[in-house]
Amino acid sequence: MSGKVNDSMVELYLSEAYEIINSLELLIIESEETKSLENNIDIIFRNMHTIKGNSMMMMYDSIAGIAHKIEDLFDFIRANKDVETDYSILADIVLSAIDFIKEELNKIENGIPDDGDPEAIIDSAMQYLESLKFMNPDSNEISEEKTKKEVKYYIASTNKKEKSDYTNYFVHLQYYDDIEMANIRGLTALKKIESFGNDIYSNPKEILKSESSEFIKEKGISFIFKTEKKHEYVNLTVEKIAFLKNFELKKINEKKYNDYRIDFDNEKDVLEKEEDFNEDVIEDVKVKNIKKAVKENRKVASHMSTNIKVDLEKIDYLMDLVGELVVSGSMVNEERNDENTDVEMTMAERQLNRVINELQDAVMSIRMVPLKLTFQKMKRIVRDTSKKVKKEIDLKIIGEETEVDKNVIEKLGDPLMHIIRNSVDHGIEDAEVRLNYNKTKIGNITLAAKQTAGNVIITIKDDGGGLDKERILDKASNKKMLIKPRTDYTDEEIYMLLFEPGFSTNESVTELSGRGVGLDVVKQNIKALNGTVEVRSQLYKGTEFIIKIPLTLAIINGVLIEVSDSIFIIPTVSIIESYAMIDQKVFVNGDGNEMIMIRDEVYPLLRLNTRFAINEEKCNDSGIITMVENENRKILIHSDRIIGKQQVVVKHLSGFTRKVNGISGYALLGDGRISFILNPSDLST
Amino acid sequence: MKTVLIVDDAMFMRSSLKQMLNGSDYEVIGEASNGEEAIEAYIKLSPDIVTMDITMPVMDGVTAVKEIIKLDENANVIMISAMGQQVMVLETINAGAKNFIIKPFAKEKVMQVFDTI
Incomplete structure (x- = not known):
């Protein structure tokens, strides 16, 4: 576009x-499948x-160039319906073009120059087009070209009209x-x-002949005609071309008109012989150089219809406010205790709470986006991966309309991709093996999502070989990862070994699922979303990964604990159990850390008042200890008492507060107090 | 002030045109994203000028122009074409489209073509 390209246009373009690119990707994968x-x-x-x-x-230009070549390729195929196309090659070409375009779009989005070189992909598209033409010698050229030959030359009409006053x-x-x-x-x-x-003649005579295009471009086009219209009208009309x-x-005059007619017929260059004054010209109406009519570029406001784009920050702010409203609401509730039984007040209060809850849901729903796009990306993953390992796999998707918070969705793609690659690569067996087990030759993977109270459950299920518990234990034993006798391991614990860092069931790390990282990364990613991942498997039957994540990161369920005068919140997902301190024996290990033994296992004890330097006084033999899971090990957190469970709106430490280890954010409590939310994954003693 | 109906399946193209016409003597009173919608909108809005994309789903621009001119032989339709669509542009000019713009277009060119109507 000429002039400045404004941001809203870039956004709209993107x-x-x-x-388009995303839907194109699905279409081409579908075409390859069918x-x-x-x-x-x-x-x-x-x-x-x-x-x-x-x-x-x-x-x-790079995107335009590549899109142009793919368009040509499809134009040819479209014009030659009988041409035998290799859908696999075609899909490879189109998908690589799609990847290229996506990469360029990404650059544009991030303000980086779109400097990718599409030559290689353009070449492959051209080569394939050439091979299609070669294999199908009777094929039509690209439809556009084909019809070009059928164009009738347009010759100006010559029907005479006898009029006196023309x-x-x-x-x-x-x-x-x-x-x-x-x-x-x-x-x-x-x-x-x-x-x-009327009686119009043109030079060039046959305007639409392809040579005429060059002629007109270089020398222009001339007409002679007769008209009854006044010359002001004629002038104005011509000027507006x-x-x-x-x-x-x-x-x-008539004589000149006839001269021109003969010249036009012979396609003479009439302008060149036009030098000297010619008495046949009655009146030179106009020789005009038209200035490029460049109008001032007025500032234009962009008109966006129906949908408006809102900065996520604004929604977060709105969410914060609603969160505070929820808190204020519960403050009101606390103020009025049970003695007050004014019916009208109770009614009003109930009404207020209902509206606040609805408001909260409404704000939440703004942030919600369906899983559709994320799930559809998995089709591509399955397609590419299965092609590489030469397995035929059918991916079934259920519940793609399930909605999740935008922030959650962004972080869900990678873990899903990893598990799915794993299923394709390690889960589903080779065709011969499958046939031996009376399974269908084509492997099945089902990706499903559903919503349950405050959570989204995503399952990835394959009908592959299942997990071999003994093999997992052998492997873990070799890697010295077992921390108790192997017979003591429950099925669940065995499967959880898969998520330990450095574990990989396949002897050789394959190009696809290996990548140096294992399922431990998946677990970390899911954990970062306050979610959990679980595995179920049956040998020879298949494996199922169950991911449970909260609908949103903006609100969490937490347990409030009191330490001295401060209140901390522990996310409920990371709590395992709680004990009364009074029954426990605290001992100090060699490093000077306090430890507690529970059911024959030793866990480090963390005192928040020491950790955060709240108050040095400690009451050793009272209070509650809470066991939380901290990545790979469990720790105990000491508190004076547990206040209760509550849903809190998470606020992030930002700006003037620098990152504090062990704290993921804070929340406002019903009484207006501020409480820090503990982050178990970076809490240590 | 002349009224304009913009027909294009790409929202980006519609917005580009709209921006270019913004502040000019032309007022965009309607948009359509395929030929069928275009005909419907033409009947409803009777705009002074229609800009018509060629490659569109449901009904392409060539068919739509013919239909619109059948409804109103004085319709002022400007084709929005891409390079390589000569044959189709020609077909529409013969069918009665008044002019054409080739993508990519700059504001000045758009204004020139509009001013011929």
Whole structure:
């Protein structure tokens, strides 16, 4: 686009481009699966056409270039329905183009120059197009070219009209040097003249002939015609023809008109012999150089319809306010204790609480987005991975409409991808093995999501070989990861070994699922979302990963504990159990750390007042200890008492408060006090 | 003030055009994203000018122009075409479209074509 490209246009460009590219990705994968393009070819072609057009407007040339070539490829296939296409090769080409475009879009989004080199992909698209043409010698050229040959040359109408009061005119039009489709420009001019003139002749004679395009571009186009219209009208009409660099319009007498007719017929360059004064010209109406009509670029406000984009920060702020409203609401409730049984007040209070809850839900729902896009990305993962390991796999998706907080969704993609790659690579057996077990040759993976009170449960289930418990134990034993006799391990504990750092069931780390990291990263990612991951498996039958994550990170369920005068919140998900301090024996180990033995196991004790330097006084033999899971080990947190369970709105430490280890944020409590939320994963003694 | 109906399946293109026309003597009174919607909108809004994309789902721009001109032979339709669509542009000009703009287009070019109407 000329001039400044404003941000809202870039944003709009990006959102539309992403939308198109994502749907294109699914379409091409579907076509590869069904080995048919019939339903999708028009859409694919159109989508590429749109991407090309939009990108050209924004001058994103690399994207426009690649979209153009893919458009050509599909145009050819579209025009030659019988051509045998290799859907796998075609999908490879289109998907690599999609990846390229995505990468460029990403650069644009982040303000980095879109400097990717599409040559390699363009080459492969061209090569494939050439091979299609070669294999199908009878094929049509690209449809556009084909129809070009059928174009009838357009010759100006010559029907004579006998009128007495007509005037003869000669007009010469010179277009801008960069004019495109000059012959059709010429035709539009002719149409215009036809609307008021008769006996029209043109030079070049056959306007639509392809040579005429060059001719008009270089030398312009001339017409002679007769009209009854006044010359002001003629002048005005001609002047309004678009993209004229200059034009010449003159009234001529009958003799001159006939001379021109002969010249036009012979396609003579009439302007060159036009030097000396010619008495046949009655009146030089106008030779005009048209200035480029550049109007002031007015500041334009962008009009966005129906949908508005809102900065996530604003929504977070709104969420914060609602959170405070919830807190204020409960403060009111606390103020009025049970003695007050004023019916009207109780009614009003109930009404207030209901509205506050609804408001909270409404604000939450703004942040909610369906899992659809994340799930659909998995189709691509399955497609690419299964192709590499040469397995046929059918991915079934259930519940993609389930909605999750935007922040959660962003962090969910990686762990899902990892588990799915794992299922394809390690879970599903090779075809022969499957047939031996009376399974279908094609492996099945089901990705499902559903919502249950405040949580989303995502399951990834395969009908592969299942987990071999003995093998897992052997492996863990070799890696010295077992911390108790192997017979003591429950099934659940065995499977959990998979999530330990450095564990990988496959002897050789494969290119796909290996990548140097294992399922431990998955667990960490899920944990960061305050979620849990669980495995169920049956040998020879299959494996199921169950991920449970809260709908939102903005609100958590916590247990409030009191330490001296301070209140801390422990996220409920990380709590294992609590004990009365009085029954426990505290001893000090060699490093000077306090330890407590529970059921024959020793756990470190963490005193928050020491850790956060709240108050040095400690009461050793009273209070409550709470066991929380801290990544790979469990620790005990000492508190004076447990206050209770509560849902709190998480506020993040930001700006003037620097990051404090062990604290993930804070929350406002019902009585207006501030309470810190503990982050068990970086709490240590 | 002349009224304009913009027909294009790409929202980006519609917005680009709208921005270019913003503050000019042309007022965008409607948008359509395919040929069928275009005809419907034309009947409802009777705009002075229609800009018509060619490649669109449901009904393409070439068909839509013909239909609109059938309804109103004085309709002022400007085609929005891409390079390589000569044949289709020609078809629409012959069918009665008044002019055409080739993508990518700059504001000045758009204004010039609009001013011919």
